[in-house]
Amino acid sequence: MSGTGTHQLSISINGRHENFDVEPRSTLAELLREQAGLTGTKIGCEQGSCGACTILFDGEQVRSCLMFAVQAADSEVWTIEGLASPPPENQTSPTPLAGLPELAEAFKRNHALQCGFCTPGMLIAGTLIGEACGGAINEERVKEGLSGNICRCTGYQGIVQSVVEVFELKTSNPAGEKPQ
Template sequence: MIIYIIQEEGFSKVTVSIDLKINGRAYPVAVEPRKTLADTIREDCGLTGTNLGCEHGVCGACTVLMDDEPVRSCLMFAVQAADREIRTVESLAPSETELHPMQQAFIDEHALQCGFCTPGFLMLATSIYENRPGVSEEELRELLSSNLCRCTGYLNILKAVQSALGSSSTTQHA
């Protein structure tokens, strides 16, 4: 990490050079220490699949995986993510003609409408898919409740994740 202090017209600007590892690729970036990971991913790395909703960590639209754990990228500074493994929604599809099982389940179960919250839900659900495949329905509901959707009512999101996990149990309540 290299820190630069730039003097411009009577004020100082601090910039930090860091290396971000996103979706298996290195992104050397120079950012102000206060710049969020979400803004850096979108603006400096050009990966616009990560959405910004509330920018307060409440909605989950900005969820990415860092070292295989879901994090709210609007609550993290980019400098905190230096040299960590970050995955965004752009990493999910193995090719341009094939979808990740979670993406396919969201389509099959009609688990999206406007699509704004979908990248965050997909990253959260992918973490569950990869790290907690035997999760109970009660635990799954609790985990999914950390992200917000204003369109779908959650039942189809729950059904999609259960489908991808290989679970056929659904309930009438979401």
């Protein structure tokens, strides 16, 4: 803890170690948006119900509005900015959720976003579900897996369709070869 009542901590964010001074009551979502400038992580309900603030935290899906920033000391965090972009040259660890950029393309194709507020959380949750389902992916499993992520615009059909489409294809064609 520093002399001003803030805490000093180091976090790996999107493959790079960064240091922060944080207030004891700051949430991880606030740190990401306000101190790290990563506004792709959205804040909606601030009580764990909507999934807009979903990030990858030490490999697990986490609602960053429910965590204090100090709890993230020495952890590895990935946000939509790092997961959806090509890695910068100085990135020290490989980018997880390799299927996410492809899912983002499918969202565009299938009109799975309108205002986009839920989209970062949907992409992270959707990729995790798709990877976990493997060959057993179907609409019901995707709907169940996304039930904690709320979208007020799309009616969900394009979102569910995109996850099934991308991960069905990956399972039937794991090498990613284009059909002749």
